[in-house]
Amino acid sequence: MIDSKYFYQQAIALAAAGEDLYQRGWVPATSGNFSARLDASSAIVTASGKHKGRLSPTDFIAVDLQANPISEGKPSAETELHTQLYARFPEIAAVLHCHSPKVTVISKAKPNTKAIHLEDYELLKAFDGVDTHATRVDIPIFDNTQDISALAAEVDTYLALHPTCPAYLIRGHGVYCWGKDIDSCMRNLEALDFLIECELELMRLAH
Numbered sequence: 001m002i003d004s005k006y007f008y009q010q011a012i013a014l015a016a017a018g019e020d021l022y023q024r025g026w027v028p029a030t031s032g033n034f035s036a037r038l039d040a041s042s043a044i045v046t047a048s049g050k051h052k053g054r055l056s057p058t059d060f061i062a063v064d065l066q067a068n069p070i071s072e073g074k075p076s077a078e079t080e081l082h083t084q085l086y087a088r089f090p091e092i093a094a095v096l097h098c099h100s101p102k103v104t105v106i107s108k109a110k111p112n113t114k115a116i117h118l119e120d121y122e123l124l125k126a127f128d129g130v131d132t133h134a135t136r137v138d139i140p141i142f143d144n145t146q147d148i149s150a151l152a153a154e155v156d157t158y159l160a161l162h163p164t165c166p167a168y169l170i171r172g173h174g175v176y177c178w179g180k181d182i183d184s185c186m187r188n189l190e191a192l193d194f195l196i197e198c199e200l201e202l203m204r205l206a207h
């Protein structure tokens with residue numbers, strides 16, 4: 001049974017996040033998708049093909065954690081990439097996927113690289129569970145594919161071995177980021193964008 005009041009509250013909060021992300025230029029041209037957990041076995045996710053900066057509560061679909069819709073409408077084509085995170089990490093309650101320019105550029109700038117190593121940055125402490133700059137956080141990069149189930153399986157294998165990973169990139173596509181609630185997820189995403197900007201600047205200076 002779907003708690004329609006909670007559905008509505010979470011949809012409003014995700015729509016506000018979408019407006020913010022669109023203003024930043026991180027979800028251009030209907031790209032990106034967002035979700036929030038409803039309970040232990042369901043979540044809401046954006047409907048496929050919507051403009052993510054102008055969402056209303058009717059642009060969200062409830063899905064189970066196997067990515068099957070349990071309310072009317074067509075959920076995001078990438079729903080499985082959201083539900084797999086809720087299934088793997090019971091403590092998370094929000095997932096944001098963006099096509100931000102910096103993450104897209106860095107994923108293509110290093111074509112044979114499987115992960116970005118973020119090390120010795122104070123802002124690493126923005127990620128849940130990190131309490132010192134003197135650490136390394138790896139952000140894996142998966143090759144893009146239109147086979148979302150295959151990608152979900154690849155991501156799941158990685159996350160089983162790296163449970164503290166806060167986000168991943170899809171090459172030439174974008175970023176998936178998660179958190180214990182929508183605000184935490186936004187903070188993680190903002191921190192990641194800053195850290196990737198630093199890495200891109202370091203790459204420029206090295207040339």
Ligand SMILES: CSCCC(=O)C(=O)COP(=O)(O)O
Nearest residue numbers: 031032033048049050076077
């Ligand atoms: C026009 S962006 C191509 C699809 C995509 O990568 C995306 O994030 C949006 O897909 P959705 O089905 O969630 O609208």
Ligand SMILES: [Zn+2]
Nearest residue numbers: 031032173174
């Ligand atoms: Zn996408």
